[in-house]
Amino acid sequence: MLSKTYMIGATLGEGTGTTMSDDEDELQMDFSLDQSGASDHDLMGFGPLRPTESERSLMERVRQELKIELKQGFKSRIEDVREEILRKRRAGKLPxxxxxxxxxxxxxxxxxxxxxxxxxxxxxxxxxxxxxxxxxxxxxxxxxxxxxxxxxxxxxxxxxxx
Incomplete structure (x- = not known):
């Protein structure tokens, strides 16, 4: 069984402060596809294989889920910081x-x-x-x-x- 790895887009720039927006489709994904039905032309590296519609759909769904997770993760951190600021502001102030x-x-x-x-x-x-x-x-x-x-x-x- 032959397999080929595909890279879609680029990495998110881990540790570089890069943020993800709606317009950015930069996401690293590895797909190992069964190439038993692929032609010799594709296996020799003369042209990239295009992802199928179901693969594109899966990539989009994964991208959306990651985006939601990131937003939720930052949202809870922002709420934590806001609560800490309010707590510190209240400290020292008597009714x-x-x-x-x-x-x-x-x-x-x-x-x-x-x-x-x-x-x-x-x-x-x-x-x-x-x-x-x-x-x-x-x-x-x-x-x-x-x-x-x-x-x-x-x-x-x-x-x-x-």
């Missing part, structure tokens, strides 16, 4: 109602903005945040507040010197 509770406590205790363990436990209950989140919010709030206080104090000192 408005919880920050309102924390800011109210801050204003009531502005002279000494260090909550006791009991205060923290009450804030955890009221806000639904974790103790670590409460602690971090107060650390960050003191930094923010002290920066604005020190900047205003520095500007007052510079005005007095003039």
């Amino acid at each position: 408005g109602d919880t920050t309102t509770v924390l800011k109210n406590w801050w204003q009531q205790h502005s002279k000494w903005p260090y909550p006791t363990e009991d205060d923290k436990a009450k804030l955890v209950e009221q806000t639904g945040l974790q103790l670590k989140q409460i602690n971090n919010w107060f650390i960050n709030q003191r930094k923010r507040n002290w920066q604005t206080d020190s900047q205003s104090a520095t500007s007052l000192k510079s005005k007095r010197k003039r």
Whole structure:
């Protein structure tokens, strides 16, 4: 039994960043066909054998399936990246109602903005945040507040010197 291998188109350019579009028919396919009925002219390499209608249909179906698989594969990756971005964007942002509770406590205790363990436990209950989140919010709030206080104090000192 003699067989002949056919190459249809070219490779997709693996690793080169080449993309596949609707117009590109570049797909590597190997067909091993039974050549028992082929003429000596075809077997000697004087002319390429043309794929039959059923072979062309099969090639087109395979190309369409590969295209769909590629699109679906990239679609899920894009969705994963989008979800990761949204997760990162949400990280660090506390809900408005919880920050309102924390800011109210801050204003009531502005002279000494260090909550006791009991205060923290009450804030955890009221806000639904974790103790670590409460602690971090107060650390960050003191930094923010002290920066604005020190900047205003520095500007007052510079005005007095003039």
